[in-house]
Amino acid sequence: MKKIALTVAMTAQSFESPAAYTRVITKNGYWPLLLATAPEPISLSQTDFDGLILTSGTDITPIFYNEEPLPFLGETMPQRDRFEIALVKAARKAGIPILGIGRGMQLINVALGGTLYQDLYAQNSGAGIQHKQKSVLTQPSHHVEVSADSRLITSIGSHPYVNSFHHQGIKDLAPGLKAVAFAPDGICEAIESQDGQLSGVQWHPETLWETRSEQDQLFTDFFAKL
Numbered sequence: 001m002k003k004i005a006l007t008v009a010m011t012a013q014s015f016e017s018p019a020a021y022t023r024v025i026t027k028n029g030y031w032p033l034l035l036a037t038a039p040e041p042i043s044l045s046q047t048d049f050d051g052l053i054l055t056s057g058t059d060i061t062p063i064f065y066n067e068e069p070l071p072f073l074g075e076t077m078p079q080r081d082r083f084e085i086a087l088v089k090a091a092r093k094a095g096i097p098i099l100g101i102g103r104g105m106q107l108i109n110v111a112l113g114g115t116l117y118q119d120l121y122a123q124n125s126g127a128g129i130q131h132k133q134k135s136v137l138t139q140p141s142h143h144v145e146v147s148a149d150s151r152l153i154t155s156i157g158s159h160p161y162v163n164s165f166h167h168q169g170i171k172d173l174a175p176g177l178k179a180v181a182f183a184p185d186g187i188c189e190a191i192e193s194q195d196g197q198l199s200g201v202q203w204h205p206e207t208l209w210e211t212r213s214e215q216d217q218l219f220t221d222f223f224a225k226l
Helices: 021-025 079-094 103-111 214-222
Strands: 004-006 032-037 051-054 098-103 177-182 188-193 198-201
Touching: 004 021, 004 079, 021 032, 051 079, 051 103, 051 214, 079 098, 079 103, 098 103, 103 188, 103 198
Parallel strands: 004 032, 004 051, 051 098, 098 198
Antiparallel strands: 177 188, 188 198
């Protein structure tokens, strides 16, 4: 059985991995492999899995994109950031498909040389919709526009209704990545690599796939790359 590596969200006291991720992995016939932060950098010999999903969690430490922390930066976990950046680079070198969700999309961008808004509203005056919704994440809150020339459009269509829970976002896109979906205020909501093996979405399909078929298809299409 093929294995899907799943990064584990960290707090100061514990590790967490929402069951929704493992349900969608096993539903598609794969084995979830939970990856807690390791003290040593990842090596190619350790990438014993067939696909990688990067999950959400705390803010990304700005030192990894050469910035100092601004007052509105939230909690960060530098050890997790360092581990996952190395993990992305190793998986990319090994040709393993990668999907980033929420923080995971932002992590991909940082790992490959991009930057982030430490806070969308403080640093981008154009941010004008609610990106951190107050309703539960099983309920969508805003639409996104998907580029016609993207791979993503075949999964979720051109104008999907998605949920949103983030205060950071992509500022400068990393080399080799393409922004392929945008919120109504222009904030980047999805990315792809040129070869299609790397993708990321800013919303949380893991809480929507059981009720919205297009979000389920997003995962199905990712697994088809294995």
